Amino acid sequence: xxxxxxxxxxxxxxxxxxxxxxxxxxxxxxxxxxxxxxxxxxxxxxxxxxxxxxxxxxxxxxxxxxxxxxxxxxxxxxxxxxxxxxxxxxxxxxxxxxxxxxxxxxxxxxxxxxxxxxxxxxxxxxxxxxxxxxxxxxxxxxxxxxxxxxxxxxxxxxxxxxxxxxxxxxxxxxxxxxxxxxxxxxxxxxxxxxxxxxxxxxxxxxxxxxxxxxxxxxxxxxxxxxxxxxxxxxxxxxxxxxxxxxxxxxxxxxxxxxxxxxxxxxxxxxxxxxxxxxxxxxxxxxxxxxxxxxxxxxxxxxxxxxxxxxxxxxxxxxxxxxxxxxxxxxxxxxxxxxxxxxxxxxxxxxxxxxxxxxxxxxxxxxxxxxxxxxxxxxxxxx
Numbered sequence: 001x002x003x004x005x006x007x008x009x010x011x012x013x014x015x016x017x018x019x020x021x022x023x024x025x026x027x028x029x030x031x032x033x034x035x036x037x038x039x040x041x042x043x044x045x046x047x048x049x050x051x052x053x054x055x056x057x058x059x060x061x062x063x064x065x066x067x068x069x070x071x072x073x074x075x076x077x078x079x080x081x082x083x084x085x086x087x088x089x090x091x092x093x094x095x096x097x098x099x100x101x102x103x104x105x106x107x108x109x110x111x112x113x114x115x116x117x118x119x120x121x122x123x124x125x126x127x128x129x130x131x132x133x134x135x136x137x138x139x140x141x142x143x144x145x146x147x148x149x150x151x152x153x154x155x156x157x158x159x160x161x162x163x164x165x166x167x168x169x170x171x172x173x174x175x176x177x178x179x180x181x182x183x184x185x186x187x188x189x190x191x192x193x194x195x196x197x198x199x200x201x202x203x204x205x206x207x208x209x210x211x212x213x214x215x216x217x218x219x220x221x222x223x224x225x226x227x228x229x230x231x232x233x234x235x236x237x238x239x240x241x242x243x244x245x246x247x248x249x250x251x252x253x254x255x256x257x258x259x260x261x262x263x264x265x266x267x268x269x270x271x272x273x274x275x276x277x278x279x280x281x282x283x284x285x286x287x288x289x290x291x292x293x294x295x296x297x298x299x300x301x302x303x304x305x306x307x308x309x310x311x312x313x314x315x316x317x318x319x320x321x322x323x324x325x326x327x328x329x330x331x332x333x334x335x336x337x338x339x340x341x342x343x344x345x346x347x348x349x350x351x352x353x354x355x356x357x358x359x360x361x362x363x364x365x366x367x368x369x370x371x372x373x374x375x376x377x378x379x380x381x382x
Contacts, residue, residue: 057171057183060221062125062154063100066175067109067132067146067217069093069117097174097218098122098146099156099227105130105148106257108249109217110232111137114144122148125181136256140200140264140331140361141244142232144217145256156219159226161245164188164205172209172231172241174218184210193324194233194242200264200359201327204242205229211241251332264359265333267306268299271323274311282311283347289313290326292343304341304354311344330356 041047071092096113100106107122114120120132130148137144165188172184186209194204205220211234220229220243229243255262270293279287289311295302312320315329316339333339333356341352 053171053185056221056223056225057173059225060156060171060173060183060219061181063156064125064173064175064181064218065098065100065107066123066180067096067098067113068121068123069095069114070119071116072118095175095178095214096216097214097231099173099217099219100153101155101158101253103151103153103155105150105153106135107132107146107148108230108253109144109146110142110230111139111144112142113217114146120146122146124150124153136260136262138252138256138262140262140359141202141248141252143230143244143249143252143256145253156227157225158246158250159222159224159228161205161228161247164191164222164228164245166190169223170207170209170228171221172207172211172215172218172243173221174211174215174231176210176212176214178214186210189240200331201324201329202245202248204232205245207241207243208239209241211243215241263335264331265335265337265356266299266359267301267330267354268296268357268360269301269306270294271312271326273322282309282344284311284344288319288321289344290320290323300354300357305352306341306343306354307345309345312341313344313349314342316340331359 042050071094073092094113096109098107098109098113101108114132114134114137117134120134122130122132124130128150130150132146132148135145135147168188170186170188172186174182176182186207188205189208190206191203192206194206205228207220209220211231215231216233218231219227220231222228228246230246230249231241231243234241252262271290272293274282274284274287274289274291276287278291279285292301292306292308292310292312295306295308312326314320315326318325318329320326320329330339335356335358338353338355341354343350343352
């Protein structure tokens with residue numbers, strides 16, 4: 001049966017609309033899907049700030065390293081099932097950050113980053129990788145010194161953390177979540193006690209620059225391009241972080257390099273603030289000094305004649321206002337050195353000579369912030 005020309009035309013038109021649907025809406029096809037900027041620019045002052053911050057970040061990156069560690073299996077965990085092409089599930093792998101301080105391969109990181117590691121790999125900013133070994137560590141301030149066999153390395157410049165002021169801008173550099181060479185920006189929000197009460201009385205640097213898992217051991221940098229702290233721990237909600245003051249780090253590095261540990265001074269006492277309601281009983285006019293609550297038998301304070309309820313007013317002539325002052329002075333005093341304590345006892349001052357002893361706590365590194373597992377190999381599409 002022959003088709004009429006009109007019916008043939010309608011069939012062809014319908015076929016054309018199905019095969020080339022765009023022809024049915026020529027106006028819509030000509031409309032752009034976005035609007036291109038004509039080339040807007042930031043105000044000159046903002047652009048100069050952007051250029052400065054970019055230059056500062058790029059200048060700091062060469063000395064930044066990623067620290068990858070492998071730990072033996074946890075004996076309390078059930079054995080895992082190996083998967084072809086995947087890391088051994090019985091091994092514990094994690095990563096942190098660090099920075100180079102000497103051209104011959106010495107670098108700084110956190111003690112908790114390298115704790116119990118049976119293998120340490122250091123990746124430089126240029127992609128080179130080296131085996132690392134722990135030269136020394138201290139868990140009280142969460143600091144470790146690591147060595148790699150390399151020379152001619154770029155080094156970070158260490159500044160003066162005592163000059164750092166609350167409100168100053170800082171950058172936190174590191175490798176959070178296994179991501180490489182990241183930078184976060186913030187201010188110094190406080191200088192004072194850190195989250196971990198085991199720290200020996202030093203004022204840590206608190207910042208709102210993002211310090212996430214994997215940032216541990218990375219540098220905190222001021223606007224002059226100087227490292228002023230070592231990022232160590234963060235609040236659980238991630239809103240504030242704490243950094244070890246670089247002046248404290250500089251004071252500890254010689255002991256870490258020569259002894260493999262830090263010998264902290266201690267007296268062997270438990271201490272507290274002087275309460276106002278205790279002042280009349282003690283015969284004090286001000287709630288200053290440090291109250292000795294308990295003296296450990298046979299330890300330096302006991303051997304030097306310190307007694308419970310003594311109030312320490314000064315150490316070697318330096319006034320002691322509170323417990324953190326006493327902790328800081330004694331912990332940083334070399335072991336074996338004699339200090340003169342001015343104490344208030346039974347309503348009158350007296351002086352005692354005490355030989356500072358060695359801190360009795362464990363030096364096993366304590367984890368401060370969770371480490372982040374390094375990224376695994378890409379998975380095949382499913």
